[in-house]
Amino acid sequence: MSVRDFLLTREGLHSWLSRLARDYPLIAPVEEEKGVITFKQVGGPQEIVFDCAPSTLPPKEWFLPSTEELFAFSTAGGGITLQEPPGPKERVLFGLHPCDVRALLALDPVFGGTYPDPYYLGRRKATIIVALSCTKPGPYCFCPAVGGDPVVAAGADLLLTESGSSFAVKAMTSRGEEIIQRYPGHFAPDEEGRGERARQELAGQLAGMFAFLPDLRGVKEFLDGHFELPYWEEVASRCLGCGICTYTCPTCHCFDIFDQSWDGARGLRARCWDSCMFSQFTRMAGGHNPRPTQKERVRNRFLHKLKYHQDRYGLGGCVGCGRCVAKCPVNIDIRRIIGDLKELASHG
Amino acid sequence: MRLAYYPGCSLETSAREYNHSVQLVGRLMGVEFHEIPDWSCCGASAGHTTSRLLALALAARNLALAEEMGLDVVAPCAACYQRLALARHELAANPSLWERVNGITGRPFNGTIRVKSIVEMLLSAGTEKIKSLVVRPLRGLKVAAYYGCLLVRPRAIQIDDAENPQVMEKILRAAGAEVVDWTHKTECCGASLAVSNEEVAIPIISRILKAALAAGANCIACACPLCHFNLDIRQAKAKRFLANYRPLPVLYLTQLLGLAMGQGERELGLEAHFVETRSILKMVG
Amino acid sequence: MRETARQLLREREVGLVIGYAAGSEAYWVTPAFIKEEAQADRLVWNPFCVNSLAKYLINYHHEPYKVAVVVKGCDSRALVRLLQDNQVQREKVVVIGIPCLGVVDAKAAALKIAPGTRILGASVTDGEFLLQTESGTLSLPRGEALCAKCRYCENPTPVLADTLLAEEVAAEPAANIYAEVREVESWPREKRSAFWDGHFQRCLRCYACRNICPACTCRECVFDQTDPCWVAKAHNLSENTAFHLIRAMHVAGRCVDCGECERACPVNIPLRLLNQKVIKDIKELFGVSTPGSRLDEMPALGMFATEDPDEFN
Amino acid sequence: MSLDSQWEPKIVGFCCNWCSYAGADLAGLNRLSYSPTVRIVRVPCSGRVNPAFIIRAFQRGADAVLVSGCHPGDCHYVSGNYHARRRFLVFKRLLEYVGFEGERLQVRWISGSEGAKFAQTVDELDRKIKALGPNKKMRQEPPGFSGVKDHEG
């Protein structure tokens, strides 16, 4: 069995990252503006933000961009010729926390199901994911409550876990191993299983550090049976109908498609993020809108997170990263929603 | 009030008495004159008719000198006043020309100082100031104030309305004199033609004297050496054209003021005029 | 506050009281919609009550019953604007005014307060905010924690209120109220351009700034319309800049500088800096007060004066 | 786009039908020649010009926008240009604030009898924009491709 655990010193990590940045487009969390951490392409390790809180915006942008050209068309020379944008070159996504990786796994069936989406899947295939275990939960993290594991990031190619002054590296996939082989000098094989121990120890430490872990048990079942709840009315009356929660959520994937052409002779078709919280989201031709008021929209989003995704793909719709909690201007907190639903479920 | 003093060539030579009377009256009124060191010709001679650039450069050099002293400049002679004031006006209106002229003179003039005429200087302290200094009011004098052309033309630098100026009358009334309203205040005095082409100049001069006599004036006040030159020296020749001619002494405004302020006729240089001025002294007493 | 709410609900004078309730974190509050007297205890008032609640009234425009709403000074300006825009009828609103000593900027507080702590009480002195929590009192220095908009607050006492829950607070005349705007104005053009491009580049077009803004009350916003398509749905610098400039012009003369847009923005775009520039210019050009300060003063761009400044002839 | 001498700026003009459009006609009537870079959209009044139109022009590649109407007091609709004046005093400052060059938005009152002023305004604007070069802010490239395959799918 090939050895899959390695050790990487802090300097080793830095040199490895600068080598990586030369060979691949290296994308990692960067503090673009005070208090705004986003995934951007970096030239080397010095720009990268390593501290543990989840980034302001999820890495979703690199798989489902906020605006993406689907194809361009031109009528020059008679008929219509189409042209698709070039597929992405292979690149490395560094610094994803386990919840972000889990989110990607949640998205895969959406775009990989009966109607495979070439754009998303092309990007997924071209990306080497290097996950970073959490050392300290963010103020609003609650991934354990939704079955998340802050340490192990199943789905990543490589998992780094800080242990003492160096890092335990676990190759989770063959691709991960290839990367290790490509940069032999940096990785020392970890015979004594120090990595494994570090991970358990870290898991143990983290377990008690979550400030607010809602109890999800029984909530989905309750929701299965109760669609009409006056509770949603109260939540909806607070909601502004903006798109923050959906655009900062790593698992939200709704998009709108539109065409752009200036002179009718050439143009492009593109898709861009859309939010179920917008009032026009479900407006149909002829003006009918199955979700006319904010109540339906708020209910729909939470049901999608806590129920529909589970029903459809057998995977949790919420990975507990807490980004929507951090940014909601009127403090609609999914942890509290779960708590309230639990309470409603218990005494009917 | 401290002013840079630009006498000009006439006040050094043919119009010395104007120079003395200006200094005398000025000092009495509390004005400190600081003659501009190394001042040169203001361009009023043939200069400004031959080349505009030459005229501007000549004036600009003097203005630059005055500016170095940091004082506004007063030029009693109407021609000098007009040259300096007009040059400052034209340079301000045309930046590229300004640079070129500064290049020529080698002394940069930045336009921070202003050019004042003798009338403006006298009136700057107000007629009350003049009245307060008058010891011997010019009673009995009927003065025809003669402006000539340079003080009131062109419009950009005129000291008062070009057709019906009243500033000198205001000063003379303050000095106790009676002023007459007459028609040829701003008519041309023949200027340099009096030298080069007398047949043209003399009739012009006679017309001015005729109008002054018709208005009942018994003397003429002016503020320009050239006008004084023509009206005073050429008066003898102009008599021929005038039916009922009476001698009309021609004095500088500042000489009349000097008299009113009790200065002697020697200090004011009254005897230097062709048309004798003793009649004035008798009238004023 | 709770007593007033209970009394209003008990006497059926209002059908709803809109106020603040404790949030899921110490430094947050969430809007509370109290319908029954019993729920009045959920209402709180502390230095974290930063939200402007006036805009919620629009949702109850057609309800038969009257609605009570809690307003601070800046919120009262927003309410005046909504009244002037006929979005809310004065007779259907009971205004509970709270003279305000300044509120805390949640983002700054979050750095100081550990997650999960619960607030028992709070008091404000002129130097700092004191928070009583289970683990002792916590002090937040006013200089750091005070919300930016409160530093130049023009109306600490609501301009419009049916009842005032505390005695009036005088407004100190703020010196150099638009210092940051003048700072940006003083930059060379390239720096200003790069500054704003950098910010607008990050805009997600989540429209939180629009949906929270009391001046943005259109039934269907131009940015949602496709025919005519004023601004394309694509998220790029050009369309984002177009969105922000058009919105700035739409709220010009109407924005009450309540700072909610800047607070709501998930990517920290300094939107107040943009809208304040317009407010400053309108004040300097047309000599009007901050919109919403007086019920009788209508938006500046809806009027004109023949002797307005002119630089176009 | 390299700034070669042949680069001609694209300037969109909004002219009010009663004064400035008539002024532009008069310039033509008097055969005053002025730079052809301005293309005019006729609007009933300068008060009809929505700042969003100007933003759209800059997005679509205009290098400058001219808005012109009747002199305040002469507006055919009494107060149209007064409102426009207030609006553009604010809008021009906002554009400069976010980094536009001020000259790129010109607002001028030009009456029906000021043909020469119209021609001068256009030439002056053309000169200034040629000095400034093409506008980069908010400019977008036309969507789609020119028909020849830029890059393989």
Added chain:
Amino acid sequence: MKRIGVFVCWCGTNIGGVVDVPQVAKAASSFPGVVLATDYKYMCSEPGQELIVQAIREHRLTRVVVAACTPRLHENTFRKTLERAGLNPYLLEIANIREQCAWAHQKQPGRATEKAISLVRRAVAKASRLEPLFASTIPVTRKALVIGGGIAGMQAALDIADAGHQVILVEREPTIGGKMAMLDKTFPTLDCSACICTPKMVAVAQHPSITLYTYAEVEKVEGYVGNFEVTIRQKARSVDHTKCTGCGTCWEKCPTRVPSEFEQGLGTRKAIYVSFPQAVPNKPVIDRRHCRYFAAGKCRVCEKVCPTGAIDYQQGDQLIKEKVGAIVMATGYDLFEWEKVYGEYGYGRYPNVITSLQFERLINASGPTGGKILRPSDGKEPQSVVFVKCVGSRDPAKGKEYCSRICCMYTAKHAHQVLEKLPGARVYVFYMDVRTAGKAYEEFYLRTLQDGAHYIRGRVSKIYPEGDRLIVRGVDTLLGRQVEVGADLVVLATAVVPSRGAAELARLVGISCDQNDFYTEAHPKLRPVEANTAGIFLAGACQGPKDIPDTVAQASAAAAKVCALFSREEMAAEPTVAQVNQFLCYGCLECQKVCPYRAIEPVTVSENAAGKKIERTVASVNSGLCQGCGACTVACKPGAINLKGFSNEQVLAEVDALCL
């Protein structure tokens, strides 16, 4: 799918000489929606229009773009063409490739063609978004208002009244008659001015359809063509004209004597006065500024002597509201205030330097001197009279740039009258040119020459008194030397300027003025008697200096235009008005605040939102009042209110097309 036809006009060589028309047509054929692109020498001609009609039928066109001259010239022509072809006339867009392209870029034909193509692309883009519009009708109040009671106002009023319409004539002075009533004779026929003016004044006073308000001013004008609401301020006369018989006892006995405006300051009048004996109405008014009673509360002589007790000191101004369908501006002219500017002529200090109107009063039989030409200074008959022309006219430095048109003729008349009334008197006329452009004008001038008037071609440089005479110094450019003329009397032919307050009145009524404050006509050649604002017409010197024959002709023309407007009960209103999409409107009513015509009112609509029936207030436009300025469309954030013919969609499309 829109089927657009593009028709590019050569306009002879006006366009074709600069722009490559065929290339423009070819380029146009590739624009989206264009099914036909052709060109023709003269699109506006009969065959040109026929070409369009045929093309519409043959190609089933649904939109038409004409690339030709300015829409302000032939938009209506081509609209009628579309109508003839059965297409809604508003499905037309014109590309202005003549005035704003070919003519302006003659030196750069290549760039002009490129610009023409871009302008056509703009027109096609707008055309493809045009909607059929249907002219709505607005009621027309068949009553006209004439402002100004001079010859222009009277003629217009009489013509309109004779056509059977009600007319309101408002005159600021106590009497109608204006400047013409002051004149003695009129050129070129020398018939007596009073003889042709006073009958018209009487006719106006007696005409059943004319309501005359003298000593009254227009205070406020609202509304629009066919529906103006005018507020007239009848200034207090302090005399009850119903009781007054005009017997004249009051102005005989009145102790206060002041210079008379009518006599141009040469004669005097009393505080209670009638401007001149033949005044209409022939009843006095009290000049409250000079009347001793109003000044100091004493006197009351006129009240005591008045046989019918008509004096009423307490009478106040009255505001009268009238609804009218059309307004004729006939506010006439005043003379240029030369005293303020011409110091060389003495700034008005010399009494014997008078204006031509003052001369008219001297020579007028009912004037202060009973028709004898006497010097204002000493009342003697002048032996030498000098006329100076172009005082203030054709003088960009000090006065007005334009020629005042009537001075040459009335100065020739005056010269003739002096020679006739003072045999042996010498008459000199300083002139730059003698402009005799009317019928029998040149002959009249030649007769004056033959009568012995000395015409000296040159300007007067200075006038100054010498003794009791005036010396006029000037130059004789034909002899090439200076001249001095001794004169007993000098008459200045000063420039004609609009009457006092003309600019404010224009702003009040809603029309524009040129830089000299004369009212601007819609088109100098094609629509000289109409203002740009629909329903407002111009007559007489208020539109530009004019002699009496032209004034009367223009007055009758304006009257004809008014009668054309009144010929139908209603008139078609421009359909390019604003319209509210009530789904988008959220009732903020900002639009109402910016609408200059108060054409927007709130209305309540009921709709069901999410199951509940609710009442909502939204804006709605009164298409009759709306003039289509579009100010509301920018004040409306969601774009709920749109302007037909210049909609948001159309303008955005135009901008996009121009930027391609």
